[in-house]
Amino acid sequence: MKSITINGSKRESVGKKATKALRNAGQVPCVLYGGDQPIHFAADEIAFKDLVYTPDVHTVEIDLKDGGKFNAVLQDIQFHPVTDAILHIDFYQIFEDKEITMEIPVHTKGVARGVRNGGVLRFNLRRMRVKGLPGNLPDFIEADITPLKIGNKLYVTALKSDDYKIMHPDNTVVCQVRTSRNVVALEDEEEEGEETPADEVPATEVDQKENE
Known part of the structure; x- marks a missing residue:
């Protein structure tokens, strides 16, 4: 299966105020589950274009600045009810020896x-x-x-x-x-x-x- 790379950075703050500031800056707040603990990060909205707006499916390589690389699949996504802008995305970490x-x-x-x-x-x-x-x-x-x-x-x-x-x-x-x-x-x-x-x-x- 083809893979798409998403470049992002870890989020230091996950409160409503910080989340709103991210969205105003054209970024999407995300959470990666499946590991030892959830990882909160953000990436530019345009980075998700080939992952979300396509009939095809892909695995994702999440490349976090100063935070490592993780293989994942898209688990859930939230859109704005009026503008259809991406509000939030959940990913699930995958491992080569575990079925998904x-x-x-x-x-x-x-x-x-x-x-x-x-x-x-x-x-x-x-x-x-x-x-x-x-x-x-x-x-x-x-x-x-x-x-x-x-x-x-x-x-x-x-x-x-x-x-x-x-x-x-x-x-x-x-x-x-x-x-x-x-x-x-x-x-x-x-x-x-x-x-x-x-x-x-x-x-x-x-x-x-x-x-x-």
């Missing part, structure tokens, strides 16, 4: 067969919550939707990996192809009359109606 839980974006690969026939692809889950070692977590999870026909659903079980554990129930739907007004009925002749045992149907094509 993160939400990883899902990227699709290919064009679903059902979409080519007039269906519409609907996303139920654009990010997946996964758990694993920091070095094993990907920038995104790729979902091959090419075989999906109209009515088919792609379940999280089709996206399992040995590198991380998916923290969603097996019957969670990632995406599905729904019918639309402009449906073209196209079936390969070789598929007509063929039946596949239920236990051999791939995870992308099993419609678990009892879970709907």
Whole structure:
């Protein structure tokens, strides 16, 4: 997973008055948790641009002047209700030998067969919550939707990996192809009359109606 470096400095005072002064100076007050004790620091608001205003996820290297370097992930963020300015950010320190839980974006690969026939692809889950070692977590999870026909659903079980554990129930739907007004009925002749045992149907094509 890609990493972004945030340069900052430790905060000597954490009171309301000091916090307001930081914000007026264009800085964001932050706290790093997960270590022996919380570390209060601040950094320029522009430094968080590539971390906050993006659909991608990153780990963070927090480089504090006279305070050391720490690897972390963004845990929580507060915005101003009117201006959307960043008011406060919480980070959580990570270690290479300890698993962490993160939400990883899902990227699709290919064009679903059902979409080519007039269906519409609907996303139920654009990010997946996964758990694993920091070095094993990907920038995104790729979902091959090419075989999906109209009515088919792609379940999280089709996206399992040995590198991380998916923290969603097996019957969670990632995406599905729904019918639309402009449906073209196209079936390969070789598929007509063929039946596949239920236990051999791939995870992308099993419609678990009892879970709907």
